[in-house]
Amino acid sequence: MCGIAGKFNFNPDHPIDRDRLVAMTTAVAHRGPDADGFYVGDGVGLGHRRLSIIDLSTGGQPLTNEDGTIWIVFNGEIYNFADTRRELEGLGHRFRTNTDTEVIVHAYEQWGDRAVDRFRGMFAFALWDAPKRRLLLVRDRLGVKPLYYCTTTSGVTFGSEIKSLLEDPDVPRGWSAEALDAYLALLYVPAPRTIYQNIWKLPAGHLLVAENGSVTIRRYWDLTFTGDGDPSREAAYLDRLEALVDESVRLRLLSDVPLGAFLSGGIDSSLVVASMVRSCPTRVVTTSVGFDEQAFNELEYARTVATHLGTESHEKIVRPDIVDLLPKLAWHLDEPFADSSAVPTYYVSKAAREHVIVALSGDGGDELWAGYARHRVERWEVAARQWLGIKGSRLAGRLAARLPLSVKGARSLRHLALAPADAYAQKHAYGMFENGLRAALYSPDFAREVRDADPFVGFRSAYQACPSSDPVDRALYVDVKTYLVDDIMTKVDKMSMAVSLESREPLLDHELLAFAASIPSTLKIRNGRGKYLLRRLLARRIPQSIVHRPKQGFAAPIGQWLRGPLVPMVQELLLDGRLKARGVFDDREVARIWREHRDGVHDHPHRLWTLVMLELWFRRFIDGVQRVQPTGAASDGVRAFTASVEAA
Incomplete structure (x- = not known):
């Protein structure tokens, strides 16, 4: 794992300030404490901070091809790089290192921008094609690795974190009122926005090309829910799920440094660790944290799983100096971010870093396998609308508006008066500053400034874009396109990188995700509980008490x-x-x-x-x-x- 930064001026006669490039790169030194490197050409500069994981001796960056015409800085891992390398060698390419970074360079030479279709991993990279004066920025399919950019009339500035861009005096610092409004509704600023008016997130599964004085962005991958899965194939689906999970985990065990896993004792992390035990030649190292407050402590469950699987378990009770911690987290997060599970994520990363440099996590299980209550509620609401009809649903919604939200089910009844896309979008703002609360919070001037702001436009668009008519499929697609990337992945990346730890997410392997999207929702939600098929798989490997325990969540007091x-x-x-x-x-x-x-x-x-x-x-x-x-x-x-x- 690494940090990247750079700048491209459309005019080759406009030189790069090397000292400024160094400052941009040094701003993310925590992402790569082992080494730094720089490339400066005519109107272009690339910077890199390295956390050494693979090929410790020859893996320095920026890295170039044989004749120095293609340069790259890369953050992440390409897990199938060995297979791609063999294919490229068969096509006549010659390699100087054993890194996945060099594979990207030769793959670009061979296949151009479509090379990214062959990569299985997590990645954000900038590739400079000198003969074409062409900058290519690419972010992985699920946004596991971040990439920010700013375009001006003179060129493009980019980096793994916003703080790198802020070292460039050409990047404006004005903040966005619409982004602030969205943050208050959601706890985070949804892509492609950031809190800054002129700094943007490159969306997951997209690439950016800067050349000939212009910038274009296009999507290269999407997840497709078809809604045509066959519930009668449950046994076959289960066997295929087992094979894909084991393969995804095995691919992510490649490392030249110590590797382990986070273990909460929940469904997802337990499944990952159980699969690691099947593939690792040595004892698996696991890390678990909890708080003194029992309601926020899962160590009992983590201990049960660790004992059953025979891992080298490390437990820690966290007693944070929260006053000192919060300003530190605000600096690492770069923009307003209020998912409080960032606190335990930071501490479990810090605890893991005492023993390993790479840790596998269980992130992604809820978003693809219907692990949240909102997924079950969405199914109920859509069924209720169908039963009541349009007029009946609107009437039920108006009557429910008279009920206090403390009445169980009142919120869902209110949602019946809304279109399904609107109702599901609103589910992402529960307990935060929902519309009426934000309006009451604002000053009159600011309220006027954001009166046309719509924090939920991306949620509605995703809901409507999903080709499946199944409401659970649509809800999961929304989560993958929004909450998973902008909340979960942001939190995990920033908190693990804060302590120079590489986190890997096997449940977000894109081939596993494509399979999950083909599974009918009746094999995800069964008898009012989510993650049905994942639970069936886990039941083959760990005690039933873990498989069937209620979801607790990774929260803080x-x-x-x-x-x-x-x-x-x-x-x-x-x-x-x-x-x-x-x-x-x-x-x-x-x-x-x-x-x-x-x-x-x-x-x-x-x-x-x-x-x-x-x-x-x-x-x-x-x-x-x-x-x-x-x-x-x-x-x-x-x-x-x-x-x-x-x-x-």
Whole structure:
């Protein structure tokens, strides 16, 4: 795993500032602490930070072909590179290294942009074709690896993280009101936007070409749900699933450095570890973390799986200094991001890094195999609409609008008045600042500025674009195109890279995903529970108590932190006047939300966490360098904190 950065000027006579390129690359040194490298040509510069995983002696980057006409910087892994290399050697290509990076270069020489179709892995790379003065940026199919870019009239700046782009003075720093509105609704900024007006995420499964003074972006891959799976083939599907999971895991065991896995004791991580045990010649190393609060501690289940499979298990109880941690996370995340499971993800990555450099995870099981409650609810809502008809559904929705949301099922009844695409999009904002709550939160001026903003446009578009008529298939397609990439993959990449750990996700292998998309939803949801076929496979390998335990989720006790150690920080960040001065929020509404939560009148953990992470981002990336430090102790032993800002 690595970090990449670079700049391409359309005019070859416009030179690259090498010192600026070094600064852009150094900004992501945590992604690659082992080495750096640079290439500077006529109007183009490529930078690379390396975390050595494969071919430790000759794998340095940037890497070129034999005559120096093609250059590449690459972040990720191509797991089938050996097979592709043999094919290329048969076509006459000669290799100097044993790296997957060089395979990409020769594959481009042979097949051009379509070379990416042959790669099985996670990747983000920039390839410079000097004779054509052509820059190619590519991001993997599921967005496991990030890639950001900014286009100007003079060229393109890009990098693995936004902070690299911010080292380029040609990149504007203005923030986007529409992106901020979307963040408050979703906890993250959905692609292709970032919080910055002029910086963009290259969408998953897309490539960008810059040449001849213009930039084009196109999709090279998509996941297809056809809706024509046959439930009577359950036994055959199960056998094929087992073969694909084992193959996907085996491919991701390739490493020249210590390798292990995250183990929560849930369905997905347990399945990955069980498959690793079947393929690894040595004892599998697993890492698990939990909190003192029992509701947020899965160590008992992880221990059961580790004991059954005979892994070398490492457990850790996390007692975070959350006040010191949050500014650090805000810096690593680059833009506002409020999925609080970033905290345990950071700590499990940090704990794993004490023993391994590569860790396999179980991410992706929920999004492709219907693991969330919203998938089951979606099936019910669509069936209810069909039974009630259009008029009956609208009537039920209007009547439900009179019910408080505390009444079980009231929200789903309200959704019956909505089109299915709208209703499913709204499910992604539960517990956050939903439409009415955002409107109440905003200042009048900001409310006018975002009155036409639509945080859910990408969700509705994906729902409607899915060729399958099955509502569960459509829901899963939406999750793959939105939440999986912009929340889950962002969190895992940023938190693992924060400690220089490579995370690999075998359940997101694109061939396994294509198979999952062909499975009928009746083999994903059965008797009101998701991941039916995954559970059947897991039952062949681990105790039934794990297979059938309720889903817990990888969460953190943020509600308690917000009434405990974070109280001084929250009061400082939200109530010192600087948040009000930004002109975004009605400070009275912010104070009300904070007061109700602090005093135990109502619970607003996710909303407050969202505001805290937003203000930390503002102070670090817009105002300057954010530092939170103690200024003394109150009489009750609670520390007070102030924020000091230095010029950036």
